[in-house]
Amino acid sequence: MKSASTNITRQGSQTSGSILATISSLNYTDLGYLNIEIGENPKDTEMTGYINHLGNYDRYLEGNFSIRFLENDTLVEYINCYAIELEQDQGLRFIVPKGDIRVLKVSKNNENQTQKMIKQIQNLMSSRQYGNIVFVMGAGASIDVLPGGADLLRKMLEADPHTEICRFITDVFKADIKKEEVPFPSFNQVLNVIDIALEREEGFSAEYSLESLRKLKKNMIGELRKYLIDRANPNVDNSYTELAQQLKAFKEKSGKISFITLNYDLYLDEALNKVFGTEFLEYVLPFQSLNDNGKGNDIQNTGEKENLNKIKIIKLHGSLDWLICPTCFNAFRVSENLHKALSRRTCPADHTELKEFLFPPTKERIEVHSHWTSLQGVADQLLRQADKVVFIGFSLSEDDAHFRFKLKKHLHRPENPVYIQVVSREKKEFDIATDAVSWNYWQFFGPIDYRPIGFKLFSKHPY
Template sequence: MDLYLFGAGASAAEGAPATRDLFAMAYRDLGPPFDEQVQAVWDFLAAVFGRQVDGPAAFDHLPPLDQVISLVDWSLHADQGLGPAYDPPRLYRVRQALEHLVCSVLDAAQDRRPGDGPYARFARALAGRPPGSYVLLSLNYDTLLDDALRVAGLTPDYGLGPADGSGPLLLKLHGSLNWAHCPACDHIAVVREQVAHLLPRPAGLSCSRCGSRRLAGVVISPTWLKRSLPAPLSRVFAQALEAVRRAERIVFIGYSLPPADLAVQHLLLRGLLTRKGAAPPRIEVITRRPSEATIDRFRRLFGPGVAFDCTGFRGQS
């Protein structure tokens, strides 16, 4: 069985922003003027890091998104503020505003997707294979891969409920823009629209199980600290772990193995170390112009036999 793991670089090949570029793209695509939550992020950056956000160039002198979210998450975990202006309740609102910013800019980026990009070519290559011969893991919130699969005639199974075996398993470990979580009954609904940046109260959307209208997006940030997961997403992680155990070949696409994403590293190592005597899988990395640090991280974690394709994601499988 082949296991494909997609990182932000795969969606960047379709025009979505890489993590390091997300703040600058948000400034360009979402304003000015900005809505209240996006402006709250800029105000937070200015207050904490002493740099006014007055244009995309300002982010050359500010920490990237994942570092900012990690800092906020750590403060909330420790129940400590960041200076007199940002006590924990206000930091929680900043955390919500950061999620809103991320989902809004990704939603805007999806409107610029190419007609026949790498995901479409990848999905067509899968169309002739039995669904059980591969599993797809994605760390991206966008639905670019999901949409490409549907166009190719493949209905993704997100692993949120009982499997029917009719489509490929697409396990989105960090959530998805088209998922809505109901805190009242813990149900995650899959909808066709990108709704995460509109919740908790988009018009006409309610939980299909209990009727609650207080829904939340499912956006798990790639930081040192993972907040408690909804029960259906814990099921997704369990299926991902089993896929790592069964994989004969693991292909990383557009993923740099960032140090902050310890949860994914833990999942991979735990799966590899509990394979019940099976031979180690082949490890392949599809990327573009990887840094020496990225190459070193993969080889330290998986050994010197990691194979690199440095031509970038073009849809190869």
């Protein structure tokens, strides 16, 4: 065996000239000094090493953890480490399984700045324990199962070319589904324009009157729902399911988990229901279930069985299986066959036609619904109480100005700093200064734990 760095020597319980590294599990972070022993080809064999001078060794004796350090121009991450023993003089001895190593080259363009920023992050990593974790899920979290951005709307219309929607996009956005070289708008961009027009009660033209815009919105949501339902398969595991399974042990030890999702799709719902069961999930709002014969039944979401340590799911922009009665304002979740139930969507109480329960991201909000206000209030509370927030697939876009304000207000806590972790798509080179996602977060929050490893890998090792 040989040392990973020729200048590492041990002196009792501390290491002179060793590598400063961050060690983290799902609910702990620490700084330590690293001494790695590797074989001739570390990618083809297990690695062993020591990490010492930690705030608390015992917390890493069970479960897995990751170790990250900066060596010259390379950010190295050992992903799935586990402890094998605690030695009094040398510290925590651990193993890195075969192949669980990520090497990310630091871009030469901004090498000095990137290295300084990584060291700032390390300086913030004190010995901490996390018992209240909030996951914020953006569109990028579903990228493995759904097209992202403008591709989603294009693919949806390619699967079922809806004449009225295509004509509106061509007329208003000057985009053509048949011309791939022409930029195409995203689903939210189109829906946002329609929504603001309806809120202001301003039609676009004689052709696109308020009535035609209402019909267009209904058709767009109907087509999206159909596209997602046709591709949904709750029996197939994905990254959402993997993450839920990894979180199970943390929750069983009384850890608090919550989700704030900005997505309309049902992949998160299906994964959590599959792993934890419906009785452990709480959607906050007083929903009634709408089954496939059009009848509604109460869903007990709050006030009962508080000892279950329920997982709160806040769908800030609504959901494809949510409907609302514009007369009595009862809210419904479709509990059985989605296609069949939505074809008979009248309120069981007053027989009014139910409306879609969606709130696309906007830079302004002229009129809000009381249920939307309730969702916002609970999201505010979760963010204020969290000691760790994990963003997955969320670019911190300025399009969602309301949510950005919420994040700034509730996560700005100098007296009790929140640990912010950002998971973005996998990258081969690390340049925190020019990468749009990392720079957005850095400008907005300051130093954050940036993980360009993709949701698929993170879901297997969420630390």
